[in-house]
Amino acid sequence: MTPRFLPCADTALAVELGDRMDRHVSALVLALAERVQAQAVAGIVEVVPTFRSLMIHYDPLTLSHAALKEALTPLMSGLRPVAGTGRRWRIPVCNHESVAPDLNEVASRTGLSPDQVVAQHSSVTYHVYMMGFLPGHPYMGDVPAALTLPRREIPRTAVPAGSVSIATTLSAIYPLESPGGWHLIGRTPALLWDRRRDPPAMLVAGDQVRFEPISLEAYAALAARSAAGEFRLEPEDPRLAAGARE
Amino acid sequence: MKPALRVLVPGLMTTLQDLGRPGYQHLGIPVSGALDRVSLCAANAIVRNPPGQGALEIAYQGPTLAVEADSVRLAFAGGPVAIEVLPDPGAASGERLPPLHSVRLREGEVLRIGALTGSAVGYLAVEGGFDAAPMLGSQSTYTRAGLGGFAGRALRTGDLLPLRQAEAEEREEAMLASLDLAPPRRIRVVLGPQDDFFTEQGKRTILEAEFAVSAASDRMGMRLEGPALEHSQGSNIVSDGIAPGSIQVPGNGLPIVLLADRQTTGGYPKIATVISADLPALGRLAPGAKVAFAAVSVAEAEAEHRRLAARLAALPRQVVPVRGAPALDVAALLGANLVSGVVSAHEPPREPPQT
Numbered sequence: 001m002t003p004r005f006l007p008c009a010d011t012a013l014a015v016e017l018g019d020r021m022d023r024h025v026s027a028l029v030l031a032l033a034e035r036v037q038a039q040a041v042a043g044i045v046e047v048v049p050t051f052r053s054l055m056i057h058y059d060p061l062t063l064s065h066a067a068l069k070e071a072l073t074p075l076m077s078g079l080r081p082v083a084g085t086g087r088r089w090r091i092p093v094c095n096h097e098s099v100a101p102d103l104n105e106v107a108s109r110t111g112l113s114p115d116q117v118v119a120q121h122s123s124v125t126y127h128v129y130m131m132g133f134l135p136g137h138p139y140m141g142d143v144p145a146a147l148t149l150p151r152r153e154i155p156r157t158a159v160p161a162g163s164v165s166i167a168t169t170l171s172a173i174y175p176l177e178s179p180g181g182w183h184l185i186g187r188t189p190a191l192l193w194d195r196r197r198d199p200p201a202m203l204v205a206g207d208q209v210r211f212e213p214i215s216l217e218a219y220a221a222l223a224a225r226s227a228a229g230e231f232r233l234e235p236e237d238p239r240l241a242a243g244a245r246e
Numbered sequence: 247m248k249p250a251l252r253v254l255v256p257g258l259m260t261t262l263q264d265l266g267r268p269g270y271q272h273l274g275i276p277v278s279g280a281l282d283r284v285s286l287c288a289a290n291a292i293v294r295n296p297p298g299q300g301a302l303e304i305a306y307q308g309p310t311l312a313v314e315a316d317s318v319r320l321a322f323a324g325g326p327v328a329i330e331v332l333p334d335p336g337a338a339s340g341e342r343l344p345p346l347h348s349v350r351l352r353e354g355e356v357l358r359i360g361a362l363t364g365s366a367v368g369y370l371a372v373e374g375g376f377d378a379a380p381m382l383g384s385q386s387t388y389t390r391a392g393l394g395g396f397a398g399r400a401l402r403t404g405d406l407l408p409l410r411q412a413e414a415e416e417r418e419e420a421m422l423a424s425l426d427l428a429p430p431r432r433i434r435v436v437l438g439p440q441d442d443f444f445t446e447q448g449k450r451t452i453l454e455a456e457f458a459v460s461a462a463s464d465r466m467g468m469r470l471e472g473p474a475l476e477h478s479q480g481s482n483i484v485s486d487g488i489a490p491g492s493i494q495v496p497g498n499g500l501p502i503v504l505l506a507d508r509q510t511t512g513g514y515p516k517i518a519t520v521i522s523a524d525l526p527a528l529g530r531l532a533p534g535a536k537v538a539f540a541a542v543s544v545a546e547a548e549a550e551h552r553r554l555a556a557r558l559a560a561l562p563r564q565v566v567p568v569r570g571a572p573a574l575d576v577a578a579l580l581g582a583n584l585v586s587g588v589v590s591a592h593e594p595p596r597e598p599p600q601t
Contacts, residue, residue, distance in 0.1 A: 006439030008489035009519035010547035014439050021484050033272075048271045048487045050511055055487020057268065060522070060551045065544045131274040132485065132511030135391045139485070175274075176391055193391070199382070201273035 003076055005069055010060045013068055015076070018052040021141070021169070025052045026129050027081030030206045034082060035075045041068070049205045050130045051139070086128065086206035087235035091173070091188050093122070093164050093211045094219030099187035106166070106183050110146055117185060120144045122211040126171060128203050136175035136193035136201035140209055143169050155181030162187045164211065175201070189222035190233040202233065249315030249412040251372070253405040254335055254356065257309035262376060262395035265298035267384035271510040277490070278386040278394070279506050281367050281465060281529030284558065285324040288425050289371035291561040292321035292348050300378065300385030301371040306532065308359025308368070309401060313351045319414035320357060321348040324368020325427055325530070328360035346422040347568060350414050365427060366532040374411030388507060419568040422561070429527045432540035435493065435518035436547055440483060443515035444495070448476035452493070452501065452517055453539055461533040465507040468528065470537060474499025475517060485513040491520030491528070505529060523550035
C-alpha cells in the first residue's frame with residue numbers, strides 16, 4: 001500500500017503505512033517512529049505508533065502541515081521494518097478460576113479444556129502493537145487461531161486491574177480497574193501501571209511478551225509484594241535472551 | 247501552618263488543570279489540561295501568573311473556599327457568574343467580585359462561586375499557583391487514572407489545596423476590561439482523517455445539520471445529539487491515533503468530539519477534526535447548546551491557530567489596574583493643575599474598589 005498522509009486539523013497528522021493489523025506493517029510503523037524521533041524535527045511534540053499508522057502531534061506555530069510532510073518524505077523512503085528489537089518480558093499469569101472468570105466459557109466456546117486454553121495462550125511470543133485505551137494498556141498479538149473469539153456481547157462495568165484478556169486476535173492486560181468487554185482468562189501480579197515508576201507504564205509498543213502460568217499461591221504472594229512496592233517486573237536481560245530463548 | 251485554601255463546598259466537578267501533559271500518549275496517557283485555555287490564560291494573566299499555570303477548572307457549579315493563609319490573590323475567568331467574598335464561613339452574604347477582577351483575601355475569608363451561566367467551565371487562578379507536584383510534567387488532573395491535580399481527583403469537601411505563596415503583597419487590584427468568549431457561528435473543522443468512511447449524505451449532514459450537546463458529555467468527549475451520520479463501510483477501523491478535536495462516529499451514527507481527556511487511540515472512524523483555535527469555544531458549551539460545523543482547509547486552521555496564539559500572548563498587556571480609568575483621570579487632573587496651578591481641596595477621597 002502506498003503510504004497516506006491523513007490530516008487531523010492543524011495539530012496532528014496520521015501517516016498510514018498499511019490497511020491492516022499485521023506484524024510487518026507494525027514493524028514499519030515502529031521504524032518510522034524511530035527515524036522521526038532520531039531526526040528531532042523542530043515542532044514535533046510526540047509520535048504515537050498504532051497498528052498500521054504513526055500519529056504525529058505537532059505545534060503549528062513551529063511546523064506547518066506542509067513543512068511536516070516535506071520533512072517526513074525522505075524519512076519514509078527505504079523504510080526497513082524494525083522487528084524483534086523490543087524488550088522481552090515474561091509476565092506471570094495466574095489462571096485460577098477465582099481470577100479468570102471467563103476461562104471456562106472460553107474453553108467451552110473454543111472446544112478446548114481450560115488447561116488447553118492456558119497452554120495455547122502461553123505458547124506464543126506476543127508483539128506489543130500499540131498502547132492505548134487506558135494508560136499503560138497494551139494491545140498484543142497474535143493470539144493462536146484456536147482462541148479467536150469476538151468480544152463479549154455485554155461488556156463488564158468493572159474489570160479488575162491486572163486482568164489478562166483476549167478478544168479477536170489480540171490479548172491485553174487491564175492496567176487499571178475499568179469497564180471492559182474482553183474475555184478474562186487470568187490475572188497478573190505485575191503492575192502494568194504504577195505511579196511509583198517513571199514512566200508509570202510498564203510496556204511500550206514493540207516490546208515482546210510471553211505469559212508464564214503461575215499458581216494462585218504464587219500470584220497472591222507476588223500481588224502482595226507488588227502492592228507494597230517490593231516486586232517490580234523487569235524485562236529480561238537481552239544478552240541472556242539472545243542465548244537462552246532462541 | 248501550610249498556606250492553603252480549604253474546600254468548604256467542592257462544586258460539581260472542580261479539578262486542577264494546566265495546559266496538559268503532552269509527551270506520553272505513546273504510553274496511552276491522555277494529554278488532559280484545560281477545556282478552555284483562553285479563560286485559563288486570562289485568569290492567570292490577571293494575577294500575573296505564567297499563562298499555563300495550573301488553576302481550578304470549575305464545571306457548571308463553583309466551589310466555596312476558605313483562606314488558610316496570611317493572604318491570597320485570586321481571579322476568575324470564564325463567563326458571567328456570581329462570586330462573593332464572605333468575611334467568614336458563617337456569613338450569609340458578602341461583597342460581590344466581578345469575573346476578570348483580582349481580589350486579595352485575608353485569612354479566614356471565604357470565596358463563594360455560584361453557578362456558571364455563560365460557559366460550561368471557568369478558571370480560578372491564585373497568584374503564585376497551587377503547590378501540587380507535577381506528574382509527568384503537568385499539574386493537570388486525569389481522574390480516570392488518578393493522575394495529577396490534588397490526589398488525582400476532583401475536589402471534595404474538606405480538601406486542603408496547598409498554595410505556593412504564603413501571602414499576597416498589597417497592591418492595586420487588576421482586571422481585564424473584557425474577554426471575548428462568544429462562540430464562532432460555526433465550529434470549524436478539517437474533514438478527515440476518515441471522511442472516506444462516510445456516505446456523501448453523511449458528509450453533508452455533519453456540515454449542514456445542527457446538533458445539540460448531550461448531557462452525557464464530559465472532559466473526555468462531547469456527545470452530540472442530532473441526525474445520525476451515515477457510514478459507508480461500517481463503523482470499525484483498525485484503531486489509530488486520536489487528535490484533539492477528533493469527531494468519532496460510532497455505530498449509532500451520533501458524533502462524539504474528543505476533548506482534553508480523550509483516549510490516545512480509537513477504533514471508530516473520525517469524519518472530521520475541530521481546528522485547535524475553536525476547541526476552547528467548544529469546551530465552553532454546556533449541555534443543550536446548539537452546535538453546527540463548517541469545513542475549512544488546514545492552512546486556514548493554521549492561520550486561526552496563529553491568531554489565537556497572538557490573542558493569548560496579548561492578554562497580560564490588557565490587564566489594567568481596577569482603578570485604571572479613574573487613575574488616568576487623576577493624571578489628567580494633575581496635568582491640568584500643572585498648567586493652572588490650582589489643586590482642588592474638594593476632590594472626594596478615593597473609594598476602595600468594589601470587590
